[in-house]
Amino acid sequence: MDIKPYLDSFPLPAKRGILSDVNKEETDKTIIEVMKAPDKVALQLVDRLIDPGAQGNDIQARHLLHAMAVRIPDYDRREGPGLRSKFCLALAKTLSDKRPDRVKAFIIRQLQLCGGEEVISKIGEFLTVPGIADDAAQALIAIGKNSAGQFRNAVPMVRNDPSLYSNALHGLAQLADDSSKDIFIEALKDDNDESRLLGLWGLTQLADVSTLPLFLESELKEKGYSRIKSASYCLQFAEKINKIDAIKIYQHLIKTRTLPDEKYLREIAESALK
Amino acid sequence: MKSNRRKFLKASAASAASFQIVPRHVIGGQGHTPPSETYGAALIGCGGRGPGTYESMVRKLPARLVAACDVQKTRVNGYIKRKNPDAKAYNDFRKLLENPDVDLVAIATPPHWHALISIAAAEAGKDVFCEKPMTRFIAEGRAVVEAFNRYKRVFQIGTNGRFGASKSRTSRTIHKIMRSGLLNPNPCVHIKKGGLKLNQWSGKPGLKPRIPSEDLDWDLYCGPSPLKPFVTDRVGGTHRNYWDYEGGGMCDMGQHHFDPQQWIYGKDDTSPVSIEAFAPPAHPDVTGMWAWVELTYSDGFTFVMDSAEWGPGYDKKASKQVSLSQLSEKDQQKINAMPDPEPLLSFAEAVKQRKQAGGHPEAAHRAACILHLANIAIRLGRKLQYDPEKEQFVGDDEANRFVNVPMRSPWHL
Numbered sequence: 001m002d003i004k005p006y007l008d009s010f011p012l013p014a015k016r017g018i019l020s021d022v023n024k025e026e027t028d029k030t031i032i033e034v035m036k037a038p039d040k041v042a043l044q045l046v047d048r049l050i051d052p053g054a055q056g057n058d059i060q061a062r063h064l065l066h067a068m069a070v071r072i073p074d075y076d077r078r079e080g081p082g083l084r085s086k087f088c089l090a091l092a093k094t095l096s097d098k099r100p101d102r103v104k105a106f107i108i109r110q111l112q113l114c115g116g117e118e119v120i121s122k123i124g125e126f127l128t129v130p131g132i133a134d135d136a137a138q139a140l141i142a143i144g145k146n147s148a149g150q151f152r153n154a155v156p157m158v159r160n161d162p163s164l165y166s167n168a169l170h171g172l173a174q175l176a177d178d179s180s181k182d183i184f185i186e187a188l189k190d191d192n193d194e195s196r197l198l199g200l201w202g203l204t205q206l207a208d209v210s211t212l213p214l215f216l217e218s219e220l221k222e223k224g225y226s227r228i229k230s231a232s233y234c235l236q237f238a239e240k241i242n243k244i245d246a247i248k249i250y251q252h253l254i255k256t257r258t259l260p261d262e263k264y265l266r267e268i269a270e271s272a273l274k
Numbered sequence: 275m276k277s278n279r280r281k282f283l284k285a286s287a288a289s290a291a292s293f294q295i296v297p298r299h300v301i302g303g304q305g306h307t308p309p310s311e312t313y314g315a316a317l318i319g320c321g322g323r324g325p326g327t328y329e330s331m332v333r334k335l336p337a338r339l340v341a342a343c344d345v346q347k348t349r350v351n352g353y354i355k356r357k358n359p360d361a362k363a364y365n366d367f368r369k370l371l372e373n374p375d376v377d378l379v380a381i382a383t384p385p386h387w388h389a390l391i392s393i394a395a396a397e398a399g400k401d402v403f404c405e406k407p408m409t410r411f412i413a414e415g416r417a418v419v420e421a422f423n424r425y426k427r428v429f430q431i432g433t434n435g436r437f438g439a440s441k442s443r444t445s446r447t448i449h450k451i452m453r454s455g456l457l458n459p460n461p462c463v464h465i466k467k468g469g470l471k472l473n474q475w476s477g478k479p480g481l482k483p484r485i486p487s488e489d490l491d492w493d494l495y496c497g498p499s500p501l502k503p504f505v506t507d508r509v510g511g512t513h514r515n516y517w518d519y520e521g522g523g524m525c526d527m528g529q530h531h532f533d534p535q536q537w538i539y540g541k542d543d544t545s546p547v548s549i550e551a552f553a554p555p556a557h558p559d560v561t562g563m564w565a566w567v568e569l570t571y572s573d574g575f576t577f578v579m580d581s582a583e584w585g586p587g588y589d590k591k592a593s594k595q596v597s598l599s600q601l602s603e604k605d606q607q608k609i610n611a612m613p614d615p616e617p618l619l620s621f622a623e624a625v626k627q628r629k630q631a632g633g634h635p636e637a638a639h640r641a642a643c644i645l646h647l648a649n650i651a652i653r654l655g656r657k658l659q660y661d662p663e664k665e666q667f668v669g670d671d672e673a674n675r676f677v678n679v680p681m682r683s684p685w686h687l
Binding site: 010011013016017018019020022023024027028031052053057058059062063064065066067070071073074102105106109110112113114134135137138139141142163166167169170171173174194197198201224225228229231232235236239260261264265268 | 368374397398399421425477480481483500502503554555559560563584653656670672679681682684686
């Protein structure tokens with residue numbers, strides 16, 4: 001399959017370097033054509049991607065690959081299932097090859113837009129790879145709750161890298177993963193402010209009242225901006241649970257936010273108790 | 275979640291509802307001046323619109339600059355030197371928000387930071403004046419609404435058109451007709467032709483990455499957005515050309531135009547249900563060309579954006595103004611008997627009276643949604659159905675990935 005005509009239908013920078021010379025009719029025709037064999041086209045496009053800054057030009061290849069990623073779910077719905085997963089699996093397969101990190105990150109970002117269950121484990125492998133882990137995390141979060149297992153698996157492997165650990169905690173908290181209660185509790189003991197706050201946020205997301213005593217004890221240790229943030233988690237936790245337990249949180253805030261500058265927090269808590 | 279959202283919508287629909295909680299400034303306390311003196315004011319994001327946004331915030335308020343913040347050291351230092359050498363300089367907004375002398379915060383960073391900093395400021399007990407567009411994506415706006423309801427702080431979006439619009443008799447009449455629901459189905463169409471700076475804020479793909487200057491904290495600049503190789507155009511006014519930070523001329527100019535129109539047409543508490551765009555495939559990184567976008571509300575009322583800078587002009591529907599003559603005589607009498615809407619409070623009045631400002635979070639969020647919905651339709655290349663209450667696309671899971679875009683750790687809504 002010769003994809004050059006498809007690429008040529010996509011614009012190159014024109015005046016001022018912007019993509020103003022674009023022909024919608026031609027690009028639309030190309031998209032209809034490439035959707036007949038999205039997996040094969042995807043593989044060829046990926047081979048044309050280059051590391052940003054490297055010699056060459058992959059503007060059209062990136063553009064066409066992205067157009068396929070955003071439009072294929074609709075083709076899949078209209079023209080029968082299978083197209084999307086075929087395309088995504090082809091893209092995911094290229095992540096095993098030797099390619100520059102920023103190229104892999106770009107491929108993962110396209111999977112963020114159209115990927116499903118079929119690519120979760122492949123993307124999950126990158127949660128332990130510095131420089132790509134945050135791209136992988138955001139793609140998995142977009143794909144949804146079923147990807148939580150990838151973050152849970154990554155936690156023990158990244159435990160000693162503050163950035164990767166924070167990335168994994170963040171994913172689990174964002175997905176409100178019910179099975180991560182102990183992971184969030186463990187994070188409360190971390191030396192790193194960010195990890196502790198993510199632990200508190202994770203518990204807030206779960207709003208499991210059995211964790212409330214530990215949550216309140218831990219949030220109280222935070223200082224400065226983290227103290228401001230942990231008070232917010234208290235209020236959000238309270239909004240999610242039964243009234244009797246919520247009262248404990250509001251009373252905790254009234255009792256502990258005693259600085260003059262924290263009067264607004266006491267007032268919010270007092271107002272919630274009325 | 276659903277019931278909470280309804281509760282929030284209801285709460286924020288009462289735009290002039292007063293807060294019971296007074297600012298720390300009025301309460302006084304250690305390090306605070308009495309109410310007869312000044313508000314401690316701060317600016318976060320000192321480049322471009324920053325100084326102007328700060329001046330808009332403190333207009334008609336007794337305020338002095340006590341702090342400023344920017345991820346570029348020379349920029350914040352330069353601003354403080356010009357404005358008030360006694361003010362404190364910060365490079366990280368989190369540190370600024372710890373400062374108890376700050377009562378009011380003007381936010382003029384690129385938009386990918388607007389929601390997170392607004393929320394953090396509310397959590398720190400500050401009132402906020404935020405540059406437009408309010409957000410980078412839809413879920414951010416809802417989170418801002420929820421935070422300001424939770425903390426009872428004042429928020430005003432940095433566009434003032436709705437104040438003028440609300441003083442016009444014609445606009446007030448249209449507002450009353452729309453809010454009455456008497457014109458349903460509504461055949462009217464408002465077309466915004468041109469003025470959305472399509473070419474000016476279209477991006478240049480393929481620029482070569484460079485090493486950022488030591489003056490700039492590139493990681494913090496990117497913040498919740500993907501950490502990509504530094505390209506000069508990603509910083510400064512041209513940040514608008516990147517989906518990672520804004521959304522082209524649509525987001526730069528759209529809130530100016532549609533925020534007052536949204537008030538006039540009584541749509542501050544809802545969003546369009548159907549969105550269709552005529553555009554070529556969008557580039558993954560940079561903003562580009564589009565011809566028109568049509569956004570229709572559940573009552574049939576339609577907003578149209580016609581770029582007038584690329585492609586065919588919009589010709590599906592003609593412009594049609596809402597007027598009393600479209601109603602029966604009996605309904606016209608009902609409209610004439612309706613009281614005028616409550617006057618909109620400026621930021622200064624809202625701060626002093628502890629009431630919600632005219633450009634309150636729900637209104638600003640809904641206005642930003644118009645732009646985001648339009649951009650999502652441009653980017654996806656398909657007609658979309660949207661549920662304004664759930665704030666989700668209907669039957670399109672992948673479109674919903676543009677509603678709540680995952681953030682980079684540790685940032686979250």
